[in-house]
Amino acid sequence: xxxxQLKFDDYIHKMTNxxxxxxxxxxxxxxxxxxxxxxxxxxxxYADYNITEDKPADFHACVKLAKGPRHYINPQVHFESDVVxxxxxxxxxxxxxxxxWGMNWCLSAYDFNHFILHAGVIANQQNEAxxxxxxxxxGKSTLTAFLAYSGWxxxxxxxxxxxxxxxxxxPFVRPVCLKNNSIKLVKDWFPQVKFTDTATDTTKGxxxxxxxxxxxxxxxxxxxxxxxxxxxxxxxxxxxxxxKLDIIEASEAIASNSFNHNVxxxxxxxxxxxxxxxVPCVELQYSDVNEVATFLQNEEW
Amino acid sequence: xxxxxxxxxxxxxxxxxxxxxxxxxxxxALILTGRQNGFLARLYYQLERHQRLEDLPQxxxxxxxxxxxxxxxxxxxxxxxxxxxxxxxxxxxxxPVFLKGTAYTLLDHPVAYGRIFNxxxxxxxxxxxxxxxxxxxxxxxxxxxxxxxxQHYYRQWVHEIPPLxxxxxxxxxxxxxxxxxxxxxxxPNIDLFTQYKIKTEYQCYVLSPAALTLHSLVHLFFEEDFxxxxxxxxxxxxxxSTHYQDEKYWQQLRFLAYETGFTLELFLACHYCEAIxxxxxxxxxxxxxxxxxxxxxxxxxxxxxxxxxxxxxxxxYESTSYRLARLLAMLRGHIKKMPIRILLYHTGHKLIKAFExxxxxxxxxxxxxxxxxxxxxxx
Numbered sequence: 001x002x003x004x005q006l007k008f009d010d011y012i013h014k015m016t017n018x019x020x021x022x023x024x025x026x027x028x029x030x031x032x033x034x035x036x037x038x039x040x041x042x043x044x045x046y047a048d049y050n051i052t053e054d055k056p057a058d059f060h061a062c063v064k065l066a067k068g069p070r071h072y073i074n075p076q077v078h079f080e081s082d083v084v085x086x087x088x089x090x091x092x093x094x095x096x097x098x099x100x101w102g103m104n105w106c107l108s109a110y111d112f113n114h115f116i117l118h119a120g121v122i123a124n125q126q127n128e129a130x131x132x133x134x135x136x137x138x139g140k141s142t143l144t145a146f147l148a149y150s151g152w153x154x155x156x157x158x159x160x161x162x163x164x165x166x167x168x169x170x171p172f173v174r175p176v177c178l179k180n181n182s183i184k185l186v187k188d189w190f191p192q193v194k195f196t197d198t199a200t201d202t203t204k205g206x207x208x209x210x211x212x213x214x215x216x217x218x219x220x221x222x223x224x225x226x227x228x229x230x231x232x233x234x235x236x237x238x239x240x241x242x243x244k245l246d247i248i249e250a251s252e253a254i255a256s257n258s259f260n261h262n263v264x265x266x267x268x269x270x271x272x273x274x275x276x277x278x279v280p281c282v283e284l285q286y287s288d289v290n291e292v293a294t295f296l297q298n299e300e301w
Numbered sequence: 302x303x304x305x306x307x308x309x310x311x312x313x314x315x316x317x318x319x320x321x322x323x324x325x326x327x328x329x330a331l332i333l334t335g336r337q338n339g340f341l342a343r344l345y346y347q348l349e350r351h352q353r354l355e356d357l358p359q360x361x362x363x364x365x366x367x368x369x370x371x372x373x374x375x376x377x378x379x380x381x382x383x384x385x386x387x388x389x390x391x392x393x394x395x396x397p398v399f400l401k402g403t404a405y406t407l408l409d410h411p412v413a414y415g416r417i418f419n420x421x422x423x424x425x426x427x428x429x430x431x432x433x434x435x436x437x438x439x440x441x442x443x444x445x446x447x448x449x450x451x452q453h454y455y456r457q458w459v460h461e462i463p464p465l466x467x468x469x470x471x472x473x474x475x476x477x478x479x480x481x482x483x484x485x486x487x488x489p490n491i492d493l494f495t496q497y498k499i500k501t502e503y504q505c506y507v508l509s510p511a512a513l514t515l516h517s518l519v520h521l522f523f524e525e526d527f528x529x530x531x532x533x534x535x536x537x538x539x540x541x542s543t544h545y546q547d548e549k550y551w552q553q554l555r556f557l558a559y560e561t562g563f564t565l566e567l568f569l570a571c572h573y574c575e576a577i578x579x580x581x582x583x584x585x586x587x588x589x590x591x592x593x594x595x596x597x598x599x600x601x602x603x604x605x606x607x608x609x610x611x612x613x614x615x616x617x618y619e620s621t622s623y624r625l626a627r628l629l630a631m632l633r634g635h636i637k638k639m640p641i642r643i644l645l646y647h648t649g650h651k652l653i654k655a656f657e658x659x660x661x662x663x664x665x666x667x668x669x670x671x672x673x674x675x676x677x678x679x680x
Contacts, residue, residue, distance in 0.1 A: 056329035056360050082333050083616050110336075112370035113363055263374040 004047035015039050019057070022049045025220030026111070026161050026172050027058030029103065033095075035077060038063050041096040041196045045175040045209060048217040059106040063099045065092070081106055094199045097207045100177060104158055107172070108259045114170070115162040115271040116259040120144030121155035121169060121224075128227035129169050130296060131160050133257035136204065139234030139286075142182040145210060146289040147296075149190040154216040155224060159259075164267040165274055167226045173216050175209035183208045228301050229254065229281045232292075240295045241285040250281035305618045307334045312613065314344060315535065316578055318351040323358060332364045334615045339532045341368035342415030372415045379406045380503060382421045382472050387505045389440040390425070395433055396506055398424040398498050400477065400516060404507035412539040416532075420464065420473040424495070427478035434462060434476065441468040450650055458484040458643065480516050481523060485638045489561035497553065511553035514540045518570035519563050525634025527610040527627055534611045537570050538578045551586045564593035569603065573611050576604075606630050 003011070003022065014020040019030040020042070031042055059081065066076040066089045076089035079102035086105050090098050108116060119133035120140045134140040141157050148154035155171040162169050175196070178186055183198060183206060194211040231245075231253055245253060251272050255261055261268035275281075280301055286292050307330050313321050314331075335341040345365040348354050354362065383403050390397050399407055402418030425433045442465035447455075455463045460479035466472070481488045494516065497509040508516060514537065521533045544550035558567040568590050574580035582590075594600065609626035619627075635644055 056327075056332075058360070058364070060333075083337060110364070110367060112367040112374075263371055265370075265374055265377060267370075 001051050002047065003043065003049055003051055006051060008043065011043055012039060015042070019060075019062075021052045021055070021057050022046055023052045023055070023220070024049065024172065024174070026107070026114070026170050028052050028055050029059045029061055029106075030057035031099075032060075032062040033064065033099070035063055035065065035092070035095045037093075037197075038095045038099055041209070042099070044194060045196065045211050047211070048214045049220075059103070059110065061099055061103050061106060063095050063102070079105070081109075084109075090202070094202050094207075096196055096209065097177070097199050097202060100175065100209060103174070107159060107161070111161075112260060112263055113164075115164050115261060115264060115268060117160040117162065117254065118158070118257045118259060119160040120157045121160045121171075122147045123153040123155055123224040124227075124296075127153075127222070127224045129155060129224035131169070131226055131229045132232050133160070133229065133254060134232055135257070136179075138232050139182075140232055141176065141178055142185060142234070143232050143286075143289055143292060145176045145178060145182070145186050146189065147293060148176065148213055148216065149186070149193055149210075150293060152293075153219060153224075154212055162226070162271060162275075163223075164264060165270045167274065167278060168223050169226055170223050171216070171220045173212050173220050175212055177207060177209055179207055180205045186210060226275065226279050229275065229279055231281070231283045233283060233285050234287065235285050236287055238285050238287050240288075240291045242295075243283045243285075245281045245283060247276045250276040253281070304612055307331055307615065307618065308613045311335060311338070311340065311344075312578065315340075315347055318348050318353050323356055323361070326361075328358060328361045330617075332361065333617070334613055336364075336368070337615045338613045339417045339529055340535070340613065341365050342372035342417060343532075343535065344415070345369040346415040369415060372417055375417060376406050376413060378472065379403045379418075379421060382467075382470075382474070383407055383505050384503060385440070386421065386423060386437070386474060387503075389436055390433060393432060393436050395425055395429050395436070397433070398495055398506045398508060400424055400480075400508065400513070401520075404513055407501040407503055407505050407507050408510070409502075410510065410540075411543050412536055416536065420475045422475045422477065424477045424480075424491070426491075430462060430476065430478050434465075437465055437474065437476070442466065442474055443468055454647070458482055458639070460488060480519060482638055484640065484643060485523070486640070487523070487562070487637070489563070493557060493560050497557070509553065510540065510544055511550045512557060514544075514550075514554055515557050515561070515563060515567065519566050522566040522569055523634060523637050525631045525638070527630050528614070530611045530630075531613040534573060534577060538574050538580045541571070541574060541580050541582060545581055545583065551583060555586065555589060558593075565595060568593040568595070569607070572600075573607050576608060577611055606633070 011020065015032060016034055019032040021028050021030050033039060062080045063077050064080060065071065066078050070076060075092040077092050077095045077098060078085050078089045079087055079098050081102065086109070087102070117131065117133050119131045120143065121129055121131050122144060123129040132140045132144060144154070144157045154173055155169060156173065157176045158174065159172050160169055161172050187195065196209045198206050198208040200206050229250070254272060254275060261272060264271070284292065310326055310331055311334055332341065335344055341364065345368060348357065357365070379402065383399055386397060400422040402413070402416055403421050405413035405416065444463045444465055447463055452463065455461065459482045461475050461477040465474045465476065479488045479491050480494065494508060494512050497512040498506045499509050501507055507513070517533065517536055517540065554567065558564050571582045571587065571590055575582060595603065606626045606629050609623050610630045614623070639647060
């Protein structure tokens, strides 16, 4: 049963009791929250995900109000995974983004079975994945969002989940997180896509989440093979320009965007080598996302 | 005493992995309990020793394996850091002795496998503390900012200096000159411990297994925070079991405990290992221990506390009596570590600090180094 098929009242009952379990492919998440904005946004953003009844949950994600006298003046919220509180509390208006960041934290803290990269990932019809690892501000999320809503398959806008020593990448489809100017851009490009209220003044500026395409959600259990690793760099007024990275540059660039290659040790190193030896790694300067889409389609890798 | 199903199953899995029917286990609850007790990676290695990994449901294997990968990385890191510290200190002719997790790792002792630990523990002679600190500073091990009170607390009363953090690798090193705070009045002549130091294949010194065992059990029974009590008890179980046949080990353990005045702690360690983990203790040794037993009344009180706080714990099923036991254990730990006059002064100071935080918000005190890190890398 998909979440949107569950009555809202029953949904709230789950969220405020044992938790709502959703299958996200790489794992089952158990969500809990008494906070209205979190409840509404999860219901809307995760509408197409399957509810699991009898599987144990892999990850635990809960947002709750912080206690203390501050509660009455300037309420704050915590992210809690089972009994662990990994972050500082945030203003209540940022409750849903906090849940999303917390979910990323769950993977990075408890899943050392995968090589995890900070990257957007999309795939074409042939299940060939393009990975966009990049630091904030490079336009990675905007590019991923554009492609995801233009018919490419979204695997993740944030975390590339790679099976160690392979080129296999597992989807971790989630609401797409956009910041500042990108929010308006994507709203204008794709007026039909549902999105959350914008949380202002977060550490990353303004943040809004966009509902992932239903088609991508349907394929959360279908892995893809990495075709290319592309480090995007948005620059105003440049045509699409590509620089090939050599093996050293590529491995350094990948390692610096990896969450856990050091924890994975030898497996992490093997994965790094596998990637740079088998997959083209390029830096891509662009100003127009349409040109990037055309480039990705036409380039012979 | 009643224990919950998760507690029983966790202990069963650790002690009798061959007899457990995996399909009867509520794995989600068990994984959470194991994680809370820092026990998942240890469980992985235990099941591996008994060749039961293949029988695990995929869900359980996935989580145990992930914990094992993390623990392995820590083990590797500990060896690296120990070598770094050893090299930098041998340059000024100080040979540090490594303790606890780092020592187990350097010895490649079974207890090191799957054991999670947070810092590298180093012991140097007290007169060399200042030199050690300066030298480590040169190698970019910096103290974290702490307030004047805490600085005073460390320098005046405690057996270690404020934790040092490596600037780029962020590893924490705890530099000790004793195993207990001098203010407790129980700090032993540390030479009695270090006379049993041995050189490992990595050219680093560690305490002998018997001295490490005594340190571990003294630590446990002077502890005030029992959130990892079960993990610590299982350390002792593994140490005792590994050296079961080794007569020298037991002899040294008994002698050292006697010389340093920790015979009660030794008795308690064996007593609770037997009671909770059914640890085998050599018969003759047990016989000798009787002399160190506290009075029946005392033992009854201690049992009430320790048979609770040394079980695996998880906030989801903590009973009121468990919480009370934990509170009593905390008080006991504090009183054992500090004379009451200083303890009251110290507690008063900490309470005022806590009150300030309560008013101004939990993380208002920016000098505290216990702050969780803000989210990063996940824009």
